[in-house]
Amino acid sequence: MRPRLWIAIDGPAGSGKSTVARMLARRLGLLHVDTGAMYRALTLKALREGVDLQDEEALVELARRTHITLTPACSGGGVRVFLEGEDVTEAVRSPEVSRSVSLVARVPGVRELMVRWQREMAAQWGGVVMEGRDVGTVILPDAQLKVFLTASPEERARRRQQDLLAQGYRVDLERLVQEISERDRLDRSRPVAPLVPAPDAWVIDSSGLTAEEVVEMITARVLGG
Ligand code: DC
16 A cells, blocks of 8 residues: 555634645645535535425435545645536635535535545545544544644634635625534534544644644644654
């Protein structure tokens, strides 16, 4: 078997996972796998097809006939997400998808399929920085390094507001704090793969830190063995 380095980055929405995972992957020459983008792509498809998001069976059936792929982007950009061959990288970040994705991600049958695809990706790609909610606990329990990134809800809402603004969406901060707290509550309390740090995860509170500082800390640990 070829040597591989698996790094798991888990944490709640707006904790800085995506930025840190992207930068870290580039820094260490690994591939970046954004598992949240896969749940978002399936949610986008469900919304487009008008699937009832409360209907678990319909969501599993939808997942079974859905083809989602991630490709590492060239020229320094992030990973791109494809839904049946269509590039939906920007579309999966819409507020509508963000509001609905927890309903899709809580379905056990959907998660089973996603975890299978995510493990296949890690095995095929070799060295990966995989980010999500359950990477260290469920997808890659034997990852060499597990990081659980967190930050206060207010800080996370501010970051999300900036991201959305950059994409042309103007969203009220108060509303974002509420949405983030509600999404956390759903993600933490779901019976399957709840959002909790793995027992052997390194918990980093990024509230007072820049993404560069977090990447520096993680790189030092990886290179230092
Ligand atoms: O990281 P994100 O905001 O793109 O994640 C979108 C949603 O998917 C969020 O509600 C949590 C869920 N998710 C999950 O349940 N498991 C993962 N491995 C990744 C994301």
